[in-house]
Amino acid sequence: MDRHFDEELKELKEKLLSMGNLAEKMINQAMDGLVKREPILFNQINNWENEMNFLHIEIDDACLKLLALRQPTATDLRFITAGMKINSELERVGDQAVNISQNGTEYLKEPQLKPLIDIPRMANIASKMLQDGLDSFVRKDVELAKSVLERDDEVDELKDQLFRELLTFMISDPTTIKRALTLILIARNLERIGDHATNIAEDVIFMVLGKDVRHHAAEKPRSPGV
Amino acid sequence: MDRHFDEELKELKEKLLSMGNLAEKMINQAMDGLVKREPILFNQINNWENEMNFLHIEIDDACLKLLALRQPTATDLRFITAGMKINSELERVGDQAVNISQNGTEYLKEPQLKPLIDIPRMANIASKMLQDGLDSFVRKDVELAKSVLERDDEVDELKDQLFRELLTFMISDPTTIKRALTLILIARNLERIGDHATNIAEDVIFMVLGKDVRHHAAEKPRSPGV
Numbered sequence: 001m002d003r004h005f006d007e008e009l010k011e012l013k014e015k016l017l018s019m020g021n022l023a024e025k026m027i028n029q030a031m032d033g034l035v036k037r038e039p040i041l042f043n044q045i046n047n048w049e050n051e052m053n054f055l056h057i058e059i060d061d062a063c064l065k066l067l068a069l070r071q072p073t074a075t076d077l078r079f080i081t082a083g084m085k086i087n088s089e090l091e092r093v094g095d096q097a098v099n100i101s102q103n104g105t106e107y108l109k110e111p112q113l114k115p116l117i118d119i120p121r122m123a124n125i126a127s128k129m130l131q132d133g134l135d136s137f138v139r140k141d142v143e144l145a146k147s148v149l150e151r152d153d154e155v156d157e158l159k160d161q162l163f164r165e166l167l168t169f170m171i172s173d174p175t176t177i178k179r180a181l182t183l184i185l186i187a188r189n190l191e192r193i194g195d196h197a198t199n200i201a202e203d204v205i206f207m208v209l210g211k212d213v214r215h216h217a218a219e220k221p222r223s224p225g226v
Numbered sequence: 227m228d229r230h231f232d233e234e235l236k237e238l239k240e241k242l243l244s245m246g247n248l249a250e251k252m253i254n255q256a257m258d259g260l261v262k263r264e265p266i267l268f269n270q271i272n273n274w275e276n277e278m279n280f281l282h283i284e285i286d287d288a289c290l291k292l293l294a295l296r297q298p299t300a301t302d303l304r305f306i307t308a309g310m311k312i313n314s315e316l317e318r319v320g321d322q323a324v325n326i327s328q329n330g331t332e333y334l335k336e337p338q339l340k341p342l343i344d345i346p347r348m349a350n351i352a353s354k355m356l357q358d359g360l361d362s363f364v365r366k367d368v369e370l371a372k373s374v375l376e377r378d379d380e381v382d383e384l385k386d387q388l389f390r391e392l393l394t395f396m397i398s399d400p401t402t403i404k405r406a407l408t409l410i411l412i413a414r415n416l417e418r419i420g421d422h423a424t425n426i427a428e429d430v431i432f433m434v435l436g437k438d439v440r441h442h443a444a445e446k447p448r449s450p451g452v
Contacts, residue, residue, distance in 0.1 A: 064303065064304070064307065067293060067303055067307070068299045068300070071297040073294045077290065077293055077294050081290065081307075081310065084307065084310070084311075085310075085314070088311070088314075167403065167404065167407070170396065170400070170403050171400050171403055171404075174396070177393065177396050177397055177403065178393065178397075181393070181407070181410070184407070188414075
């Protein structure tokens with residue numbers, strides 16, 4: 001392979017990893033602000049979002065240039081289009097972290113509703129899914145990507161559990177409604193981060209195997225006689 | 227231009243329009259079920275989602291093949307990568323319609339909470355945004371795409387308004403909490419459809435002008451002395 005092209009692909013990979021690091025930092029910071037009840041910690045998230053928006057455009061441009069100038073085929077083509085998709089997913093993870101910080105700011109205006117255990121737990125799982133999704137991209141590791149898909153259910157379950165608990169709060173004491181609602185929104189933000197990590201893992205599997213796992217095979221109608 | 231390639235691009239355009247039609251049908255059907263209070267109408271949405279999942283894979287494959295075999299540059303390259311992105315957005319609109327039908331099924335298990343006026347209004351705006359976003363793609367019409375971006379605020383405002391109204395409901399009468407919560411989730415589903423339409427419009431502007439509008443220029447730090 002052209003050595004220069006090889007360098008460019010490596011650079012693209014590194015940029016995507018920086019983007020991933022930024023996304024994780026944003027999620028951690030949002031949880032920190034929430035658990036320590038220090039809304040001032042949320043401020044940093046907006047700075048990182050600006051950084052992320054730049055990286056997003058930069059990576060998209062780099063991919064377009066690679067497609068136009070290198071005219072890649074097969075593996076490289078898939079790598080670059082997967083990179084474009086992963087780039088979009090990561091940018092949306094950043095948006096979710098911003099949403100968490102906005103919801104968090106509202107939440108911290110009132111006294112604590114309940115000790116936050118499940119929300120940071122959801123964040124940990126989602127964050128690890130993201131990390132492993134990107135790792136699986138870099139290492140082209142299908143097994144790791146598959147393990148990400150499996151963990152998405154865990155996040156959803158935690159969210160459902162929390163949802164039911166908060167509903168009970170709200171029904172028994174209407175003064176908790178606003179805060180409970182905000183926690184539900186935060187849980188949904190985390191759920192969506194898990195969804196983005198899942199999308200990344202699916203893109204990786206597609207990239208490596210050239211097979212589409214984005215819609216379960218079981219849903220596909222069979223041709224007659226097959 | 228190679229006439230066969232021209233045909234392939236036209237075919238891609240048509241497939242994306244079919245995908246868009248399907249997305250709109252799903253939104254309308256979800257609203258129909260909700261307003262007429264006939265959950266049976268939601269069933270059709272799952273069938274359409276299966277159809278949509280197929281189209282999603284088909285379009286993605288078609289784009290990859292065009293990139294690999296035609297090795298397009300400039301305008302065509304941008305058209306195809308925009309197509310890939312729009313394809314993903316539309317698939318997610320379908321997911322939101324499915325979510326609305328699931329939330330709607332829950333909602334219709336209990337008596338009516340309030341006449342549904344704002345929710346179908348949000349759906350109408352979001353659906354028109356989607357239509358115009360796709361139209362702007364086909365016609366490469368930047369002005370139309372820009373008008374889509376402007377309408378996103380309308381959807382968000384309607385959602386905030388509804389959110390406040392439902393909060394009042396919940397606080398004054400705890401028996402409304404579950405239903406109010408479900409309506410809030412549906413409003414958020416519609417808000418996300420508006421977001422996807424916005425993403426499409428941004429992709430179109432980028433495709434036509436080669437300029438990135440995805441992150442507002444005002445947010446960009448300036449280089450010193452510029």
